[in-house]
Amino acid sequence: MTKRHFLSLMDLSRDELKTLLSRGIELKKMQHAGEIFEPLKNKVLAMIFDKSSTRTRVSFETGMAQFGGHAVFLSPRDTQLGRGEPIEDTARVISSMVDAIMVRTFSHESLETLAEYSSVPVINGLTDFVHPCQLLADMQCYIEHRGSIEGRTVTYIGDGNNMCHSYINAARQLDFKLNVACPKGYEPDAELIKLAGDCVSITDDPVAASENSDLLVTDVWASMGQEEEQKIREKAFANFQINEKLMKHANSDALFMHCLPAHRGEEVSAGVIDGPQSVVWDEAENRLHAQKALLEFLMA
Ligand code: CP
Ligand code: NVA
Numbered sequence: 302m303t304k305r306h307f308l309s310l311m312d313l314s315r316d317e318l319k320t321l322l323s324r325g326i327e328l329k330k331m332q333h334a335g336e337i338f339e340p341l342k343n344k345v346l347a348m349i350f351d352k353s354s355t356r357t358r359v360s361f362e363t364g365m366a367q368f369g370g371h372a373v374f375l376s377p378r379d380t381q382l383g384r385g386e387p388i389e390d391t392a393r394v395i396s397s398m399v400d401a402i403m404v405r406t407f408s409h410e411s412l413e414t415l416a417e418y419s420s421v422p423v424i425n426g427l428t429d430f431v432h433p434c435q436l437l438a439d440m441q442c443y444i445e446h447r448g449s450i451e452g453r454t455v456t457y458i459g460d461g462n463n464m465c466h467s468y469i470n471a472a473r474q475l476d477f478k479l480n481v482a483c484p485k486g487y488e489p490d491a492e493l494i495k496l497a498g499d500c501v502s503i504t505d506d507p508v509a510a511s512e513n514s515d516l517l518v519t520d521v522w523a524s525m526g527q528e529e530e531q532k533i534r535e536k537a538f539a540n541f542q543i544n545e546k547l548m549k550h551a552n553s554d555a556l557f558m559h560c561l562p563a564h565r566g567e568e569v570s571a572g573v574i575d576g577p578q579s580v581v582w583d584e585a586e587n588r589l590h591a592q593k594a595l596l597e598f599l600m601a
Pocket of ligand 2: 427429432462463464520521523524525560562
């Protein structure tokens with residue numbers, strides 16, 4: 302099989318994405334039943350983290366262990382990447398030894414460069430542009446709770462950031478309607494909006510965006526790397542909190558998701574994230590199962 306990368310949800314065909322989501326559900330059942338399944342015995346995943354992580358690191362490392370393989374954690378603090386070794390050289394060297402590389406970094410272009418010079422599959426574990434692994438988990442979670450997401454309405458409230466961009470890509474791939482509500486000046490990438498056509502609409506009115514919605518989603522107001530904008534963003538996003546009042550505008554059986562880490566009292570109220578419509582813990586657990594499906598697809 303030729304080498305495939307997973308830098309964005311658009312790297313998969315629609316059929317491949319749907320198959321992957323079903324496989325994640327299946328692998329979860331197998332794991333919960335205690336079934337040993339080791340399709341990646343002796344395979345190694347290198348994990349490069351330029352940013353902090355709890356879920357991404359634990360899910361990839363655990364997934365590789367459960368599959369009979371191994372994961373190597375690399376941070377710029379202890380590798381030559383942090384001392385200026387070029388990405389191209391790093392990609393050539395690491396890919397000559399391991400079977401796949403997962404990268405969490407700032408610039409999406411750096412990730413693309415790494416993928417270009419890698420001889421093994423490269424997985425995007427989050428860039429400033431997109432967070433596709435999170436969407437595998439989110440979509441699996443929706444399907445498990447409510448069935449197919451096709452034709453449903455999803456509302457993303459908050460920053461037009463990496464999570465928002467991946468929701469836009471998911472809407473394109475899985476045929477749901479996406480309403481994005483964000484303050485002026487914090488809209489998602491214009492090119493991505495254009496590519497999405499009719500399936501995405503942008504507004505600065507969270508109430509209107511939430512009407513008839515089946516799933517409400519948000520993310521932090523200041524992403525990693527934007528810490529110094531925290532105060533300005535708190536002002537800009539003050540009316541964009543998902544709270545009990547806003548949830549009432551969505552359908553009565555609407556779900557709430559958040560990729561985590563969350564800031565209760567900012568983008569979401571404690572009552573919503575810890576309330577009955579929230580599925581954030583299932584969503585987080587699914588990082589493990591959904592990414593195992595991805596690792597199997599790319600590496601087995
Ligand atoms: N949602 C997510 O990617 O979490 P981490 O930053 O903890 O990996
Ligand atoms: N938008 C957030 C997502 C964290 C998982 C960030 O980039 O920090």
